[in-house]
Amino acid sequence: MNKAITEGLVLMPTPFARGLDVWSSGNGTPGSDTYEDVANAAFVAADQDFGGALEMLKTENTQKLRYMGETPLLPGCYLRIRTRVKAISGNLPSVRIAGYAARANGSLVADVPAFAPFVTLTTYGEVVEISAIVGTGNRAGVDMVWGTEPVYGHFGIDLVGANGGIVRVDDVEIEDVTSVFLRDMLGQVDVVDFGAVGDGTTDDSAAFDAANAAANGRTVYVPAGTYRLNSSVTIDTNVRFEGTVTMPDSAVLLLRRNFDLPNYIEAFEDEELAFRKAFQALLNNADHETLDLGGRKVNVTGPIDMQATVPGQDSYATRRVIRNGQLEAASSAAWDTQVVSSQATYNPNNNKRLTNVTNIANVPVGALVEGNGVGREVFVRSKNVATGQIELSAPLYDAAGTQNFTFRRFRYMLDFSGFGQLSKFVLADIEFQCNNRCSALMLALSGTAFQVRDCFITRPADRGITSIGGGCQGMLIDRCQFLSAEDALPVSQRKTIGFNANANDVKLRDNRATRFRHFGLLGGANSIITGNHFFQGDEVNNGVRSAGIILANTHVSSIFSGNYVDNCFLEWTNEQDPAPAFNSEYSFSALSVTDNIFLSGEVAPWFSYIVVKPHGAGHFLSGVSITGNRFRSLNGVIDRAERVDTTFADLDLSRCKNVVFTENSFHAVTYQVETPAKVEFFQNTASDTWTIDLADYLPFGGEALKVESVLAQGALRNANNVRVWETPYADVAVGGDRDQIRLNWSGPVRGRVQVSVRMDSR
Structure with a gap:
């Protein structure tokens, strides 16, 4: 790529033959002294090696020659400044390419190199080429790395060393050599061209921001190196990483066009760190509602505190999704369950609180509570060390008084309990491969509509999904496998x-x-x-x-x-x-x-x-x-x-x-029970009271509380075997277990009846 062509830059200085009034003996800035009509310099029209040349007598310790024209510098543009010189007589000096790095207002950018390495002349009449490359990025072969602050330069040479020597200088040439460094700049911009250093310590945030601003739809390219980003960086276009980045926990890397885990892995190299930073970006990003894991497996070495990845945020209620990948627990002592024993007092009138808790500072929030009269799945929701109180996720059924409790804090692959509120959060198409080392998910303290769908929770050590508060309100668990x-x-x-x-x-x-x-x-x-x-x-x-x-x-x-x-x-x-x-x-x-x-x-x-x-x-x-x-x-x-x-x-x-x-x-x-129970009963001897036992027919050992119907199956007959037409009245809840009914007749009868009896009164 040649920016002099593509962006219309004028790079080449005026030849000496056109006059020395544009060639400064100072920095080249407006108003500086020139070489026109001075005693120690003259234009030589017919030099056998150069044609026209500038002949200079070195009279100062650093004899400067600067073109007063403003040679533009753009990010991503690399310029080669070169000339040829030869010693004519006197002391032999050293020669170097030099320049004045200027801001837009003409002021000097002082913290960039002002000259390239020098070359010492050793023989009279020998033609020596002097050259150097100036550019924004710290690339191999760039002699003067100026970054992005200078917008133009005044370029030329310095004569250094002993005074008294005479040299002749050929016309100075400045050319775009960007193509030497970047073979294909048409589709991408390189962060190095905007001042990124990539040494792992220098803050390259501004260079990344500048590259993003200049990309204009092109790919931002991050070459090999380690780039420290001390502040949040947003890349609006595609980005390609060969190097990696490091950031403080509070800084966000937002890849708006490449927002998926594989690109964050390319950026951070470490899969687990990449997942944390991608989640951080998900909750700091209005453009994407889904973090696609891209089918990647993330090796997780310890519990991921999801809230800690987004410092300053403990509440989130906009729909967000993490999907399509696998999280696998690696072998690590970080998964070990924390066990704490403490004495505490429970009052059923304040049924979700333990008071006077000893050793409370060591009792972890999210721990399972065990003790006499403690039901299943009761957890520590929060604690107040100053008052010695613990808030529980549920009441205890028979723990009134003071006793010793055991608190077990399981370790969860994704732990959302640091969020005070998290709503409309979705985990989809993910396998949580716990490997019998850890549990899978702990929910936030509160929130609505947390959804886990089409996921595998595989071989959890203690728990699959745990709620220690109200983060399970309206929770949806759909089409998942718990193995x-x-x-x-x-x-x-x-x-x-x-x-x-x-x-x-x-x-x-x-x-x-x-x-x-x-x-x-x-x-x-x-x-x-x-x-x-x-x-x-x-x-x-x-x-x-x-x-x-x-x-x-x-x-x-x-x-x-x-x-x-x-x-x-x-x-x-x-x-x-x-x-x-x-x-x-x-x-x-x-x-x-x-x-x-x-x-x-x-x-x-x-x-x-x-x-x-x-x-x-x-x-x-x-x-x-x-x-x-x-x-x-x-x-x-x-x-x-x-x-x-x-x-x-x-x-x-x-x-x-x-x-x-x-x-x-x-x-x-x-x-084989039912209610209403439909029972057929046969009384084979005439009696005016029939007792029917429902113990084997009513569910849950129910009582016979209501008779819905009594229907004779065939003729009823008295003691003389004469048919009778009669309707009894019923007594319910008869017997010691109240599971019988009694049919009362006006006189002794025998026969078969079908009764319908309920275990409820209405």
């Missing part, structure tokens, strides 16, 4: 949990999970759980099974439909009931369990697929619909598909209302 690291362990030895949520409105759809301790715990309400397949069996004959999904609230107002519940069960508990003393409130209510597949094999007879586990007395079922499900046990018969776990309390079955348990199918299940 356990504990496949080979029996259920009783597993500890890993796929996910948890504390807030409402979670959507869990079309996922697959293998052999966790629990697939997930939902502590909020209004959840939709559809189309998932989760299995948790093992090879232990008559082995125990753990809950697949745990609903940890009473009034769940949720739908559980179309799932494949394989060798595990749906557990409904109130261990995270937000009200003190587990007040009944709406109680266990508003749950629809429809059209699911429940399957088990080699389980103990007492295993059940739907388990209600109340804490505190007085709870009951209300507005519960369990319909259209398929219950099947393989290689062994189980007693019931449903049951109440009375470890802590029983249900008050006398208060149940609006419970529907119908149209389910049972295979290898002894007690």
